[in-house]
Amino acid sequence: MNEVKEANIAAYAAKALKEHRWAATGVSDYPPRDPLVGQSTFFNRYRTFIKTVDHDGDNFAHVFAVEGEWGKGKSRLGHELVAQINDCSKGWYVRDKQGGLAQAQLFDDEVKRDEYLSLYIRYSQVASEYQNSDNWFGYGLYKALLPLATKAFDHSIQSEIAKQSLKRMEPLGFDHQQLAAALELEQDHSDEQLYYHDTLVTNLVQKAYEYLSLFGIKYVLVVLDELETVAEAATFGLERDEASQLDGQAIRLIGKAIKEEDPRRKLPWLRYVALCSPLLGQQLREIQSTARRFELVELEHNAFADVSDYVAQLRDDSKLRFDYPAGLVEAAYAMSGANFGWFNVIMANVDTVLESYAQSGKTVPPVGELFDAVLDASGRVAQHVLDANVIEGIQTSDHGLRTLARNLLFGQLPVPLTGADPRTSELLPLHNEYDDSIVSLYRKVEWAELDCRQALVAAKFHRDKEEWFYPSVEQGLNLKALLQNLKTFAVSETAMPADGLLIPLQRSEFKQLVSLLYNHPAAEFAADALWSRFIGEEHKLEDELGSHIGPSVAMLLRLDLRYRSQQHNSMIFRDPDFATQHEKAMEKAGGAWSKNPLDRAQSRLTGLFRLLDRQWQYNEPAYPNKEKLAVQMAPRGAGRGSVGGLQFCDGLKLHPKGQAWFAWVNNVQELHKLHQLVSRVRSDGDGRIPVMAFTGSVAVNDWYVSQDDLQAEQLKDDILLYHLNTSEVDVLERIGLQQSYCGGLVLKEEVFTTKFKARLNSIRDFAYQRIHQWRSRLSQRGLIAWPLRPTAKINNDDRQILFRTWKLLAIDQPKLGGLHGLTPEHSLDAEEVSSLFSRLTVSSKVTAQGYGRNEHAGLFRDLDQPADAQAALPPFLAAIADPKKGQQWTLEKAKQHWYWGYLWAANGLGEKTVFDDWMWWCSQLHLLKIEDATATKPRFIPLPRAELQNAIDEANNWLTGAAEDAYPATVDQLALVYGQGRIDELFAPKGKSRQGAETTEALDALKRAGDTFEALKLQEETLGDLLDERVATLPEILKRRSLILRELGKVHPHPLPTVTLDNTRNINLEDQHTPLYVRVERARLFADQVQNWAGAIRQRVDFLLGEIEADPRSKAPFPRRLFTLSLQTIANILKGALDGGSATATQKKEASGTSDTLLHYLRKLKLDKASERMERLAQEVGYDLHSGAVKTPDEINGYIFQTYRQFVERYQEAVEAVSDIDKRIRLALDTLGNELPADYPEPKHPSGLLELQRQLVLVQDSFEGLDEQVDALRGRYIDQTHRGQFAAIKDAPDQLLKTVQQRLGVLGGKLRGDYENIIARYRAQQLQKINTGLRPLINPLLKALGHPSIDPISENDVRGYSLHDLAVELDLRNQQWQSRAETLLQGTGISFSRWCEVAQSLIANQQPALSAQEQQALVDKGILRVQITFGEMA
Secondary structure, three states, X not given: OHHHHHHHHHHHHHHHHHOOOOOOOXXXXXXXXXXXXXXXXXXXXXHHHHHXXXXXXXXXXXXXXXXXXXXXXXXXXXXXXXXXXXXXXXXXXXXXXXXXXXXXXXXXXXXHHHOEEEEEEEHHHHOOOOOOOOOHHHHHHHHHHHHHHHOXXXXXXXXXXXXXXXXXXXXXXXXXXXXXXXXXXXXXXXXXXXXXXXXXXXXXXXXXXXXXXHHOOOEEEEEEEEXXXXXXXXXXXXXXXXXXXXXXXXXXHHHHHHHOHHHHHHOOOEEEEEEEOHHHHHHHXXXXXXXXXXXXXXXXXXXXXXXXXXXXXXXXXXXXXXXXXXXXHHHHHHHOOOOHHHXXXXXXXXXXXXXXXXXXXXXXXXXXXXXXXXXXXXXXXXXXXXXXXXXXXXXXXXXXXXXXXXXXXXXXXXXXXXXXXXXXXXXOOOEOOOOOEOEEEEEEEEOOHHHHHHHHHHOOOEEEOOEEEOOOOOOOEOHHHHHHHHHHOOOOOOOOOOOEEEEEOEHHHHHHHHXXXXXXXXXXXXXXXHHHHHOOOOOEOOHHHOOEEEEOHHHHHHHEHHHHOOOOHHHOEOOHHHXXXXXXXXXXXXXXXXXXXXXXXXXXXXXXXXXXXXXXXXXXXXXXXXXXOEEEEOOOOOOOOOOOOOOOOHHHOOOOOOOOEEEEOOOHHHHHHHHHHHHHHHHHHHOOOOEEEEEOOHXXXXXXXXXOOHHHHHHHHHEXXXXXXXXXXXXXXXXXXXXXXXXXOOOOHXXXXXXXXXXXXHHHHHHHHHHHHHHHHHHHOOOEEOOOOOOEOXXXXXXXXXXXXXXXXXXXXXXXXXXXXXXXXXXXXXXHHHHHHHHOXXXXXXXXXXXXXXXXXXXXXXXXXXXXXXEOOOHHHHHHOOXXXXXXXXXXXXXXXXXXXXXOOOEOXXXXXXXXXXXXXXXXXXXXXXXXXXXOOOXXXXXXXXXXXXXXXXXXXXXXXXXXXXXXHHHHHHHHHHOHHHHHHHHOOOXXXXXXXXXXHHHHHHHHHHHHHHHHHHHHHOOOOOHHHHHHHHHHHHHHHHHHHHHHHHHOOOOOOOOOOXXXXXXXXXXXXXOHHHHHHHHHHHHXXXXXXXXXXXXXXXXXXXXXXXXXXXXXXXXXXXXXXXXXXXXXXXXXXXXXXXXXXXXXXXXXXXXXXXXXXXXXXXXXXXXXXXXXXXHHOOEOOOOOOEOOOOOOOOHHHHHHHHHHHHHHHHHHHHHHHHHHHHHHHHHHOOOOOOOOOXXXXXXXXXXXXXXXXXXXXXXXXXXXXXXXXXXXXXXXXXXOOOHHHHHHHHHHHHHHHHHHHHHHHHHHHHHHHHXXXXXXXXXXXXXXXXXXXHHHHHHHOOOOOOOOOOHHHHOOOOHHHHHHHXXXXXXXXXXXXXXXXXXOOOOHHHHHHHHHHHHOOOOOOOOHHHHHHHHHHOOOOOXXXXXXXX
């Protein structure tokens, strides 16, 4: 019995020693008891690394850094390196190129392996207040060698490793005391000495190395563990002394130690493997100059496949204590959040529960129940792994369903619908307290890896060896690992093919699942690419396609606590000190959030504004609302010149001021409240603001995606809903902290780690994608008013060309296909249109922001390739001008209902410009019309179909009706003016024996209009409510409306134009391009106008005849008949043409209607010629046909009155010339007098003047004969006057007055030259003689004695004197002057003749010959003065 017991005990002991024990603390042990599975990248890199640096020519210490968060297997990896060197490894299984697991060795052979001595040290042993970069390497090695030198082992991992190294070298003669002596342990050097002394620690470890080399050691490998910050340790619940944790200074010191060459040159045989936290790894990455000094590898996530294979390996080696139920291992790993440390914790607790079951004889329950028991047994699992309270939040009172849900959720993985509990499908409608679905349907698919690779290529991934890189993500993605993880999620499916997967039926959930199973910055991009490749653009597959049912991803994220911590504070900031500040800020904010959940939502939205709009300074207050919704709006501009609204989130700039709302909703009810709030604000005048609502609820997102009724579509028009998973929400809360919580911490992209920035970019990129999709939907819904030109305001000429081109290719002749179909008859220049298209393309600036090249007004597609551009009908046009809805538009209403595109990117564009362009476009299409053109705020109203019907009826009534203003009555009126023959030929109305040609064409046109209207009526009445249907149908509707209006336009246009006679020369009754109504109406108006004009012209003729009659200048013998007869000719032309008069030759000729007469033009309907003839006649009488204005006789510029004025002027000049010459002859005769002076040179002058006088009488008599010449003169151009042409009359003045004027000129010249000049010269000579005779001699005498001097005699003094009288007068004056001189000389004894001699001498500046007595007498009298001066010898 005892032997049996001993045997059982021995077997049990042997089994226990062999069995694998999970690390209940989650920490790896040494020596390893099990093989290492995975980390292929590290294995390959490190193996290459040691081969590269291990040679004698390498003179530096080297560092190989391994980056990974706690629980990812850094320590296990470090232990494996040591175990490989110490030959105690249980094996390392890595994946080969085919993806299979294969055992591998780090060293090629034992010789190479034995060159290494492996040591282990924790950072806490290196940390010191004295640490510096100069001796950091040496000090670490010194500490690592101590257990080997002291032979003091404390059962720590470091001691175990040192013990193995000791056992390895002792057989070779190793003595630990000699190593201690080399390290001078007896001197007990302090940390300060070891760190601060320049050479101490280097010399010590160099001596130690020299001793170790005696045993074949060439390289010393030190594994440095626990390089984690305080924040990282706290994140993972590690209980460590904060003093031994990395801080910012320590991280910088390590980086400096690696960077500097001198410390590393001291110990070229030293190799460090630093097991770094992500933050330290990030810092080392960003030290650019260290790139060539160390190798850094980021640990791969432990794939589900690695775990499965690892457990399978244990099972194959009979090391598992229990036979785990199917799916338990995968479920445990899913709960761990892909963290191997926590996986160990969970599995250790599972083993404990299974042990209790085995001892009590219980059967192993299903996976769900088993984990329920684990939760009860392990507080650590309950606190850090599974949130059991989530189960209690399931909204059901059915205990059975709750239990079923617990089992399914704790099982973590989908199960086939066919083998599931019958009530499992009842879980589908259930939700948790967050309104998330608790379960989801999954579909079994087969996705070949090659197709998946193609999907990544199509999504802009590029491959570098085995890794795939997305443009905005630095870290490479392993497609094989991703697919392997997805395959492991389907472990419950036993008959799954090699490429088989289980995927959720909803796109968003699939993306979450991929991110959950393969935690990578580019995971969502890859998921999006795969869905698009294999499923398409559908957001959700039909439920009927589901083959499995399992926990919803949202529920897993709430249930599995490890997934809630995927974004850790330790990975956010480059500087650990920032992380510490941020953690304190989060704690402060968390306290406030717990009291007011809206504050938490506000922080999320603030984070979204900072992230999506790149406004890291954003800190706006919440938008106040009574609905108590979390709403944040883009900043408003504050003050003049400030710019509010979105700054960089261009995809959402759909408001004129760039305004946008971000809102948070937790359930569908809040989403509806938000919609009501948005609608109310829009109606208050703020315009249509784009609203992006965010939610963490999958249920809300599912509702938003699945609903398609009218109300839901309207909600989607106003609100873009975007789902954020818990990881993304955590990120947003961290970057959205209000500044009041942050203290001095400034949140901006520069302070974040590259990895965290990649995460932010991922969130931003996916949000942008959704914004672009929503904007595209809005455009398809016809809600965005895109400008006709995306980059600037379109000018009127371009707009007109664009409209004509579009209408031709989209409405009138769509079969033309494009610009290549244009011909000259289309009156469009293809090159000009092509150039216009190039100006209408979307700019590269806009496409860089995610806009598509066809995101514009939508009138043409592919504008960037003008030759291939295709005309299209924009949904926006169909929405605003729907003929069935008949909407009215004002600018204010448009602001409420329209989104506005590109106002942020275009020059000179505003909402009014865009509104005016589209209203103009609709008006041109006869869909809308302006209600009141004079209104300051115009309203555009629809053109209803009934209006077209009325227009057709009005046209028919006009064409065939009996009203006075109808077509038949008007035609009768025309016949009176234009004659019956031609009018009947063209316009004889319906019912006449011979219908007019124009009438027949008009009747045909109205019939076509009526037929087209009936088809239009049927089409519009059956028009559906769907916009797509309207877009498809509207071109045909527009074409039919256009055809109706075109046919009406031939006859009786709508709207009926106001017909005027602005340009009567353009009247053409046979012009097919002018509506019949307009032609006939113009003819009628012209006929009336002709009568009115004729009356006015006749009145002017009578008036001008009276003016000539009353003009005194036209009295006989003036030949006024020349002008009165010409004016009467005008009256006779009108009377003959319009009244049929025959009293005069002119009337007879006009009434005959021969060619080139006014009547001929009227009869032949050459109304332009008739109008021209009337204008010519009116011009002659100074009458303006168009304005009715008249001119005064002096202003008339017709030939008749121009000539009259010239003739009168020249006639008057001639009459005045005769009178003048006559007066001059008479004056000359009077001047000569009856007796000529004896010295007059021309004694025959009197008889000559009498002859001139006779000739003048003959000229004067010729005036009487002018009137007799009028008839002969008019006879020369009478035919021209009958045609209303009076230009020839302008020659009459020359013809009648030229001879008279010439003769008068001769007479006047002869009189002046032969007579008047000679007489004048003789008189001047006589005056000159007297003025230069005695007067100069007498004036000095008069002046000396104070008497006035004698003035010279001028012509005026003797005017009217005949020559004889002039001689007598001058002689008399000489006598008077002499007498005055003699009187003044009395008493001097000097005679007048003697005085003349004296005066002549003095005037000649000569000394007069005076006697002393004469001189004294003149001096005494005061007549002369004597001057006495000094003499001077000659």
